[in-house]
Amino acid sequence: MSSSLPGGSNAAGEAGSARLRGNSVKYVSPATLRLERVYEQNRQRLQKEDGARVPDPATTPQIKGKPRLLLMGQRRSGKSSISSVVFHKLPPSETLFLESTARIQKDSLNSFMDIQVWDFPGQIDIFDNPNFTFDMDAIFGEIGALIWVIDAQDDYLEAVARLNSTILHLQRGYPHINIEVFIHKVDGLSDDYKLDIQRDVTIRIQDELSDQGVENAPVNFHLTSIYNHSIFEAFSKVIQKLIPRLGQLEAMLTNLCRTCRFEKAYLFDVNTKIYIATDSTPEDMASYEICSDYVDVIIDFTEVYGSWPRSPQWRARLEQPPWNQSLEDQVACEWAESGLVLSDAQRPIMLREVDRFLALVAIMKEGSYDKMPQINMNVDVVVKGLTEFFDITKPKEGGRVQQQKILQPGKGR
Ligand SMILES: Nc1nc2c(ncn2[C@@H]2O[C@H](COP(=O)(O)OP(=O)(O)OP(=O)(O)O)[C@@H](O)[C@H]2O)c(=O)[nH]1
Numbered sequence: 357m358s359s360s361l362p363g364g365s366n367a368a369g370e371a372g373s374a375r376l377r378g379n380s381v382k383y384v385s386p387a388t389l390r391l392e393r394v395y396e397q398n399r400q401r402l403q404k405e406d407g408a409r410v411p412d413p414a415t416t417p418q419i420k421g422k423p424r425l426l427l428m429g430q431r432r433s434g435k436s437s438i439s440s441v442v443f444h445k446l447p448p449s450e451t452l453f454l455e456s457t458a459r460i461q462k463d464s465l466n467s468f469m470d471i472q473v474w475d476f477p478g479q480i481d482i483f484d485n486p487n488f489t490f491d492m493d494a495i496f497g498e499i500g501a502l503i504w505v506i507d508a509q510d511d512y513l514e515a516v517a518r519l520n521s522t523i524l525h526l527q528r529g530y531p532h533i534n535i536e537v538f539i540h541k542v543d544g545l546s547d548d549y550k551l552d553i554q555r556d557v558t559i560r561i562q563d564e565l566s567d568q569g570v571e572n573a574p575v576n577f578h579l580t581s582i583y584n585h586s587i588f589e590a591f592s593k594v595i596q597k598l599i600p601r602l603g604q605l606e607a608m609l610t611n612l613c614r615t616c617r618f619e620k621a622y623l624f625d626v627n628t629k630i631y632i633a634t635d636s637t638p639e640d641m642a643s644y645e646i647c648s649d650y651v652d653v654i655i656d657f658t659e660v661y662g663s664w665p666r667s668p669q670w671r672a673r674l675e676q677p678p679w680n681q682s683l684e685d686q687v688a689c690e691w692a693e694s695g696l697v698l699s700d701a702q703r704p705i706m707l708r709e710v711d712r713f714l715a716l717v718a719i720m721k722e723g724s725y726d727k728m729p730q731i732n733m734n735v736d737v738v739v740k741g742l743t744e745f746f747d748i749t750k751p752k753e754g755g756r757v758q759q760q761k762i763l764q765p766g767k768g769r
Pocket residue numbers: 429430431432433434435436437438450451452453454455456457458476477478479540541542543580581582583
């Protein structure tokens with residue numbers, strides 16, 4: 357990654373960078389260099405462990421504008437329920453009262469990434485509609501992913517047939533679109549039965565595609581239900597594919613886990629509880645569930661007791677007698693922070709706010725409380741790195757990556 361960035365802070369640095377600019381040589385900021393170094397270290401380590409897992413920046417999609425998620429599938433398969441539970445915090449039991457969708461529902465989410473979610477009515481087949489011709493470019497031109505929902509508690513043969521025909525249509529005009537198949541409503545099904553269904557659906561789709569001469573179509577499968585964390589986990593995987601330079605984010609979290617001896621670290625979008633990155637240790641649903649529940653607790657808590665940013669009056673009250681100290685000197689850090697010890701295994705969990713949308717949540721190893729000062733310092737550095745990362749990789753109008761502005765470092769503690 358190379359960027360054109362303004363000069364450094366000291367005089368010599370400025371003179372040097374001015375000279376460099378005069379010679380039209382690209383100046384690379386310290387933040388970019390640090391990100392590249394972390395990324396390179398992680399890449400080499402992964403290459404040693406397993407060559408196949410090395411992230412390739414060339415294959416990371418660069419979405420222009422707002423990434424769009426399309427929710428498609430048969431009637432009553434659960435599309436609107438998924439969208440309402442994940443993006444609008446509707447309690448799952450209340451989805452029983454949702455009405456059938458009659459026209460395309462477009463939802464714009466104010467999240468760490470401006471995501472659009474389009475919920476398609478189940479009865480409409482956009483490729484084979486006698487009454488209406490759809491503008492395919494308007495639908496699939498700027499897409500992030502197509503999510504196809506299959507009801508696992510119903511007869512799914514027709515849904516699989518429609519999915520097959522959709523994939524074949526897309527392969528002609530838009531072959532790079534990621535197709536994410538949610539085998540949905542798997543709550544109440546035994547683990548063996550779930551896996552049987554997944555195998556059956558996968559084979560039916562693969563067979564049909566290879567009969568039609570389509571190999572290596574980008575189709576992925578997820579077992580989901582709105583009644584547990586699986587739907588959030590599946591969305592996390594879908595969204596992660598849309599993040600430019602995800603490898604660097606993962607490298608930062610992996611390094612943090614190694615230096616602080618964390619068991620697992622997640623970067624959460626707090627509004628949706630989707631995790632947008634995690635470290636490179638194997639996936640662990642139980643860790644995700646507990647961290648996700650913890651985010652919920654903290655959100656509820658801040659809703660009751662106040663949220664960031666603090667108003668000047670509130671701040672003045674906190675700084676007046678008997679404390680007589682600025683807020684920064686009273687609290688452990690200038691960001692929202694929280695810690696909890698799990699009673700079963702004595703493993704603390706910590707949460708640190710990164711910005712208005714993101715929070716870093718980590719499960720520590722037993723006995724880590726003794727090392728809290730060092731852990732806090734390391735977490736501070738990573739949080740600053742993350743803020744810079746999102747500032748650098750933020751898409752600008754016209755889809756170009758923002759390269760000019762580097763976040764001013766926050767006030768030290
Ligand atoms: N058991 C179970 N039921 C679910 C799940 N998700 C959705 N449902 C139920 O499925 C029914 C249909 O859900 P909808 O979200 O309205 O389905 P839809 O795909 O949007 O339907 P259309 O708008 O007609 O295309 C509702 O009664 C939901 O409560 C799930 O994960 N498990």
